[in-house]
Amino acid sequence: MIRANAICKSFAGKQVLSGIDLDIKPGMIFGLLGPSGAGKTTLIKIITGQLGFDSGDVTVFGKNVSDLTGTDKKQIGIMMDDHGVYDRLSCTDNLKIFADIYGIPHSKIISALEEVGLKDAAKKPAMKLSKGMRARLQLARVFMVSPKILFLDEPTSGLDPMTMKYIHKLIQNRKAAGCTIFLTTHNMEEATELCDEVALLNDGKIVDRGNPSEICRRYNHRKAISIHLKTGEDIRLPDGIESADKISSLLKQGKVETIHSSEPTLETVFIELTGRKLENDAEARYA
């Protein structure tokens, strides 16, 4: 469905993407996971033909992006993190503009608003919507076109957990309807929950990829034992014989408050691989 081969891109001499390969099969949710500034948005822009690139090649529907026709483009829904809505216009009027551009019957507007749970707010001007409702209006705009491929650039970034769950449900519904979804996120929980396949992007390179639980299993040898001491101190020990004596002596001394083994998550895998945290970078951006 989407194939990329050794994509390289630099801005003013600064290498942003260095040799990205992708092969995204129809009907899957693919997650591009990486901290802010990793090059996620840049990669989406390249795949969707909004941005040129230095070398490599990209095909969507088996065609070079530059060869995609108007009909092909109608099958591609794109929601970028910097897309806006018309503040003074109602939800319905916002969608009407795009329904008219795409030549979609107006009946689809109502069903799109219904799908994202904005039917009751249909007449509200967009400026009166909450942040989560606004995000859903943007989703309605791409859903309305009934695309075969959806590109969602950080669709839940900055949203509360409730809205996030709701949007996950919407994305899964789209998958059930046969849509292929390419999303980016810096939230590893989201990626684990939602994606059939993820690629971990750091500094313009894919450092690992695969099914989220499979990745975690692969790093299972890094399983660790976390101990919280009564003194308030936290210690992490490797899960193996070498730690047995240390643990038993701590237990004998009665110093242990809690003890548990921690499975690797995408987050810890990412830290292992790159020495960077995913979320902290993102928080720094909003700080």
Next chain:
Amino acid sequence: MRNVAVIIRKQLKDTLKNKTVLIQFIMFPVMTLIMENAISVPDMPELFFTKLFSVMYMGMAPLTSVASIISEEKEKNTLRVLMMANVKPWEYLAGVGIYVWMLCMAGAGIMATGLPASVIPFYLGVMAVGIAISVAMGACIGVFSPNQMVATSLFMPVMMVFSFAPMLAMFNDKIEKVAGIFYTQQLKILINQMSFDGIKPSAVLTVAVNAALALLLFFAAFRKKGLE
């Protein structure tokens, strides 16, 4: 072509909800109606307010509204979404330009109600030219500005010069000489006499040069910035 119509419809809906732009379009026509009907001073030239306000309207409303509309769409990141939906830059600009031009012509139509029927076609013709040049100037500023703040700081002085110079020229000979290089002043002279009689080739040339400059600046801004 369909996309141009979509943009025009969108603007129409939006203007009705956007008081700051709406007031631009109706202030001068309404003021003209009020002043012409309410005030009569002996010795005042005939249709004084209609002529004065028409020229100010022509220099102000199209310029500020086109620049505001385009720069707001950039600031709020809605223009990208249109481009992504395969609306061509020319379709968008044509939509906004035609929309503002038509709305201003409707305003001019209201101001024309006080004129003798025989000169109305002449008056509307002159207004059509002036409004079109102002639309191009506004597009130039809108394309150049990344956001509304920059657009406002650019269109304020430009609009002041174009719309106030003809008024100040009435009181001061030196200003009149300088104002003569602007299309608004030349068109003001035409509107004052309400006919092409005795029109100087230099006047036509000035208007043509103004129009050419506006287009040239517009294309330069567009080439440099696109609609990003």
